Amino acid sequence: MEYLDHLGIRAVEAKQKLQFLSTEQKNQGLDCVARALTDRQEDILKANARDYEIAKEGGMAEGLLDRLKLTSDRIEAMAEGLRQIEALPDPVGEIMESFDRPNGLHIDKVRVPMGVIGIIYEARPNVTADAFGLCFKTGNAVILKGGKDAFYSNQAITEVIREALEKIQIPADAIQLIENNDRAVTTAFMQLKQYVDVLIPRGGAGLIRAVVENSTIPVIETGTGNCHIFVDEDADLDKAIPIIINAKTQRIGVCNACESLLVHEKIADSFLPKLGRALQEKQVEIRGDEKVTELIPGSLQAAEEDYGREYLDYIISMKTVSSVEEAIAHINRYNTRHSDAILTENEEHMKQFLQGVDSACVYVNASTRFTDGFEFGFGAEVGISTQKLHARGPMGLKELTTYKYWIRGNGQIRK
Amino acid sequence: MEYLDHLGIRAVEAKQKLQFLSTEQKNQGLDCVARALTDRQEDILKANARDYEIAKEGGMAEGLLDRLKLTSDRIEAMAEGLRQIEALPDPVGEIMESFDRPNGLHIDKVRVPMGVIGIIYEARPNVTADAFGLCFKTGNAVILKGGKDAFYSNQAITEVIREALEKIQIPADAIQLIENNDRAVTTAFMQLKQYVDVLIPRGGAGLIRAVVENSTIPVIETGTGNCHIFVDEDADLDKAIPIIINAKTQRIGVCNACESLLVHEKIADSFLPKLGRALQEKQVEIRGDEKVTELIPGSLQAAEEDYGREYLDYIISMKTVSSVEEAIAHINRYNTRHSDAILTENEEHMKQFLQGVDSACVYVNASTRFTDGFEFGFGAEVGISTQKLHARGPMGLKELTTYKYWIRGNGQIRK
Numbered sequence: 001m002e003y004l005d006h007l008g009i010r011a012v013e014a015k016q017k018l019q020f021l022s023t024e025q026k027n028q029g030l031d032c033v034a035r036a037l038t039d040r041q042e043d044i045l046k047a048n049a050r051d052y053e054i055a056k057e058g059g060m061a062e063g064l065l066d067r068l069k070l071t072s073d074r075i076e077a078m079a080e081g082l083r084q085i086e087a088l089p090d091p092v093g094e095i096m097e098s099f100d101r102p103n104g105l106h107i108d109k110v111r112v113p114m115g116v117i118g119i120i121y122e123a124r125p126n127v128t129a130d131a132f133g134l135c136f137k138t139g140n141a142v143i144l145k146g147g148k149d150a151f152y153s154n155q156a157i158t159e160v161i162r163e164a165l166e167k168i169q170i171p172a173d174a175i176q177l178i179e180n181n182d183r184a185v186t187t188a189f190m191q192l193k194q195y196v197d198v199l200i201p202r203g204g205a206g207l208i209r210a211v212v213e214n215s216t217i218p219v220i221e222t223g224t225g226n227c228h229i230f231v232d233e234d235a236d237l238d239k240a241i242p243i244i245i246n247a248k249t250q251r252i253g254v255c256n257a258c259e260s261l262l263v264h265e266k267i268a269d270s271f272l273p274k275l276g277r278a279l280q281e282k283q284v285e286i287r288g289d290e291k292v293t294e295l296i297p298g299s300l301q302a303a304e305e306d307y308g309r310e311y312l313d314y315i316i317s318m319k320t321v322s323s324v325e326e327a328i329a330h331i332n333r334y335n336t337r338h339s340d341a342i343l344t345e346n347e348e349h350m351k352q353f354l355q356g357v358d359s360a361c362v363y364v365n366a367s368t369r370f371t372d373g374f375e376f377g378f379g380a381e382v383g384i385s386t387q388k389l390h391a392r393g394p395m396g397l398k399e400l401t402t403y404k405y406w407i408r409g410n411g412q413i414r415k
Numbered sequence: 416m417e418y419l420d421h422l423g424i425r426a427v428e429a430k431q432k433l434q435f436l437s438t439e440q441k442n443q444g445l446d447c448v449a450r451a452l453t454d455r456q457e458d459i460l461k462a463n464a465r466d467y468e469i470a471k472e473g474g475m476a477e478g479l480l481d482r483l484k485l486t487s488d489r490i491e492a493m494a495e496g497l498r499q500i501e502a503l504p505d506p507v508g509e510i511m512e513s514f515d516r517p518n519g520l521h522i523d524k525v526r527v528p529m530g531v532i533g534i535i536y537e538a539r540p541n542v543t544a545d546a547f548g549l550c551f552k553t554g555n556a557v558i559l560k561g562g563k564d565a566f567y568s569n570q571a572i573t574e575v576i577r578e579a580l581e582k583i584q585i586p587a588d589a590i591q592l593i594e595n596n597d598r599a600v601t602t603a604f605m606q607l608k609q610y611v612d613v614l615i616p617r618g619g620a621g622l623i624r625a626v627v628e629n630s631t632i633p634v635i636e637t638g639t640g641n642c643h644i645f646v647d648e649d650a651d652l653d654k655a656i657p658i659i660i661n662a663k664t665q666r667i668g669v670c671n672a673c674e675s676l677l678v679h680e681k682i683a684d685s686f687l688p689k690l691g692r693a694l695q696e697k698q699v700e701i702r703g704d705e706k707v708t709e710l711i712p713g714s715l716q717a718a719e720e721d722y723g724r725e726y727l728d729y730i731i732s733m734k735t736v737s738s739v740e741e742a743i744a745h746i747n748r749y750n751t752r753h754s755d756a757i758l759t760e761n762e763e764h765m766k767q768f769l770q771g772v773d774s775a776c777v778y779v780n781a782s783t784r785f786t787d788g789f790e791f792g793f794g795a796e797v798g799i800s801t802q803k804l805h806a807r808g809p810m811g812l813k814e815l816t817t818y819k820y821w822i823r824g825n826g827q828i829r830k
Contacts (some may be wrong), residue, residue, distance in 0.1 A: 101792060105785060107791065114803050193627075198803065213631055216627050216628050218803070221634070350823075356431070359819065362819060363824065365827075366520060366824030366827040367829055369828070369829035370520060376522065388529050388613065390633065392818055393549045402560070402803040402804070402807055404773075405778070408779045410654070410781055
């Protein structure tokens with residue numbers, strides 16, 4: 001694939017220069033790009049209108065059409081996003097550790113950019129500017145493969161960014177867009193190992209699976225969340241209902257929404273009818289075990305598969321359990337290593353749950369909706385990692401860097 | 416593959432228990448296993464003799480036969496290795512960061528085991544005990560796939576370890592060996608994503624490539640090293656020759672040996688003849704560019720491919736360059752992101768080289784042979800990572816762990 005090779009070589013050339021940019025130069029770059037997005041919004045809106053028309057004619061669903069659509073306000077939000085990244089501290093160059101060896105070698109562990117980052121995403125054109133901003137601030141070159149439905153929008157946004165960078169003598173190849181929507185090209189991109197240091201998919205479960213299965217480049221898996229809340233026998237039930245309603249309904253289509261609820265059988269009789277009414281008031285369909293359907297009128301019988309589903313919808317699965325151990329075992333079987341919570345006032349149960357549940361984020365007495373870069377104070381969100389290598393949970397700018405060792409000697413040889 | 420599913424399920428059951436073991440319990444386990452290896456060496460030696468005989472009949476080369484062969488001393492060294500791991504600090508449970516959010520959430524970032532680690536390796540049976548020790552000390556369950564040439568040895572060692580653990584009520588499934596040498600089983604193992612959290616290949620370039628290409632489990636790529644030394648125009652030439660001889664010849668078959676040398680053209684006339692003699696005295700074959708062959712009698716003309724080769728032999732490639740920039744560009748083109756050195760007394764060139772060379776370990780005025788867990792003071796060596804995700808360079812025990820966030824609240828919901 002000559003086309004991809006060409007992109008790869010240019011990205012590698014760009015990364016060599018980007019790694020030497022000072023924080024000031026990078027911030028100036030972000031500022032110029034933010035202004036250019038506002039200044040040239042007509043071009044972007046025109047390109048977006050073209051995507052929108054094609055998608056609408058092709059019968060795209062309302063919700064997706066809305067995600068695709070850009071407005072003057074949304075472009076302003078993209079520019080504002082870049083300014084927020086500008087304000088964040090630059091992780092590159094940090095001396096993470098320093099140590100001296102008995103033989104006189106001095107070793108520094110230094111934070112450096114990854115190099116070239118590949119990002120594969122779906123139909124949200126705002127990801128284009130956002131991904132650029134995060135990679136650029138961390139001194140990385142980025143190669144983007146966006147969804148074909150947002151093709152013209154992504155092309156226009158990329159063009160605006162490249163021109164803005166060129167004007168201030170920063171390599172335009174800091175951002176490159178793959179302008180070929182062949183599936184074979186996307187698959188070949190996932191194997192562009194000689195140029196790309198890390199690949200991040202951003203999108204639904206299908207996209208992530210395809211990347212994990214096909215990539216030979218190290219992948220940071222982000223994403224799907226089958227998040228649980230366990231209401232323990234020692235829960236403060238006054239706190240429980242607002243937390244559950246928030247985790248389930250505050251935003252329905254996000255990866256940190258609660259999809260499944262476990263309730264200790266000792267409190268089922270008193271708690272479930274009340275909880276059922278609260279959820280049903282919010283139009284949430286309940287799918288539960290026998291005890292649940294018995295205690296919550298209008299609830300449905302859950303199939304075993306329900307416990308493994310990320311609904312992203314007004315549906316919740318529910319199950320009664322007899323102990324915190326049973327809750328932990330159920331969660332570890334069905335969760336996606338994302339976010340799970342226990343509601344309890346019992347210190348021993350908290351500890352057991354925090355240690356035993358195998359998730360990036362384990363909560364006590366709070367909504368799972370806080371698994372988010374901004375909520376954690378990281379400032380900008382690269383994604384939520386659900387794997388265990390490199391980064392787990394909300395990823396900030398630091399997670400787009402790696403390190404290297406600088407070893408200084410004065411003639412040391414190994415005996 | 417029912418067989419692998421079975422191993423996976425047992426490993427997951429074991430990890431649930433192993434993560435709760437105290438440092439004391441883990442050290443006791445290592446101690447018992449070390450003693451059992453010594454006590455039961457007859458069984459291990461018998462099994463090893465069987466492997467050795469088959470391999471010898473099959474025509475295995477002398478060097479490989481030597482790697483395969485166990486002796487009483489070598490078993491003692493395996494036991495001693497476990498005792499060394501026992502003496503290292505336990506990274507699990509460390510609170511890496513703690514922070515409070517304005518909404519009152521308290522967040523701890525806690526170091527935890529990976530869970531289940533898969534290790535695929537070649538014909539060295541000592542890796543079996545070594546890999547177990549490293550994974551066990553970090554609270555991980557390990558599934559091993561060793562080379563078929565060491566099959567009976569690995570089986571015997573695994574059995575001794577499992578029995579020793581069982582005796583002190585630690586789950587024997589802390590270590591499991593895949594006892595099926597079908598290639599299809601190994602490939603399926605690389606895709607056992609629902610049970611295995613991370614996969615580490617230990618071996619030659621071919622094995623590593625196969626794992627990277629076939630695995631759907633996150634991989635830590637270890638290994639190949641095409642390591643460079645650049646002798647700058649401002650090098651102290653008295654230091655240079657001992658460093659080069661050490662890096663090339665102290666141990667020929669290792670990944671941090673020097674395989675390629677760059678020399679600034681300004682010092683070529685004075686330095687190369689002397690260097691050539693020193694290398695040739697050590698029986699090192701020199702393959703160089705025109706200038707090199709002109710200045711070093713008996714040296715051969717290098718082909719372009721020579722610059723990309725990891726010889727692991729008494730051969731070195733050599734090239735003259737006109738600047739530190741050219742040296743950096745050459746190295747970044749041909750190296751394997753492992754270890755590269757500059758020899759110079761010029762502060763500006765040091766800085767350029769340290770920043771510009773894209774390797775795990777970048778050296779100034781020292782041999783590349785120090786890229787090693789013990790030499791870095793990490794105590795035990797899991798491998799040398801040549802990728803940028805998660806870990807780079809020598810990996811110690813910490814690199815077999817991940818983290819999770821513990822978030823404690825008192826009813827927080829997201830607005």
